[in-house]
Amino acid sequence: MTERPQTPPGWYPDARGELRYWDGATWTDYTARNYPYPSTGGHASGSRISAPGARSRKRWSRRWEFWLVAACAVALGLNAIDMAASPTTNDDGTAQTAAAVDPTQPADHTEPTDEPTQTPETKPTAAKVTVLFMTDQKDGDSWVASDGKEYRLGLVNTPEMNEQCGPEAATFTRKFLSKGFTADAYSSDTHGRVVAEVRDKRGRSLNVSLAKNGLGDARYLEEFRHENADLGRRLDRAFASASRPACRKPAAKPVPLAPKPRKTKAPSSNCMSGYSPCLPIVGDLDCGEIGHPVTVTGSDPYRLDADGDGIGCD
Structure with a gap:
């Protein structure tokens, strides 16, 4: 086939x-x-x-x-x-074997969990601010605070309480700090007081506010400007635009009253000095001739007040 x-x-x-x-x-x-x-x-x-x-x-x-x-x-x-x-070598000379790394994953990659991991939020720590309160006011620029220290405003001066605008400055300061204050202390004076720029709770400077309102003066500004140049510049601007306050004039000091001298009537030309009522001027006179009591006001030349009780011929 x-x-x-x-x-x-x-x-x-x-x-x-x-x-x-x-x-x-x-x-x-x-x-x-x-x-x-x-x-x-x-x-x-x-x-x-x-x-x-x-x-x-x-x-x-x-x-x-x-x-x-x-x-x-x-x-x-x-x-x-x-x-x-x-093997590779570290900075300290030790050998290190490279490990297989997945280039698609970060170095600190961890296995995913059922629930997302919340990273705690780091908040900046705010500096602690101490709020003080006035406990014993001396005048418009000095007082004792709740921390036991006496404070004096820096580079600005207010009148004394018995001077013009002194009471108004003290009232302004008391109201300004009624809700508390903070003190930026930078020096101390010869009386041991803390010299500071003082601010209210809103951050306003009492030093500058007194100058702006015409209740403070620049008496010590040039002498101590070097201690706080920034405050000095701000006070310069405040004094330049300061308003004129309507302050009451201080009350006049009371004058002690002296007792008024007792007025005596000048003797009549024909009356003997030292007697009331008038007795005539004669060489001598006795009570039998007068016939009534008399008040002895002088040296009693007629010797009418024998008992010395100021009444003659009684």
């Missing part, structure tokens, strides 16, 4: 008459219409259209650029593996 010879792979007309590639065992999906490579001859069985596998291998084998890039990638991969396996 003669075996039927096997048809070699190639392009042949199929049952529909369309040129299709035969792989030696069965028909493929490649036809003359969908085959991507051009033919070099007719569509007969001996056509020079290359087989799909053969053309593909030939085209990839000619792409030397692809093989060059592939070789470089392999070389870089081998170098990275070698560096990962080699």
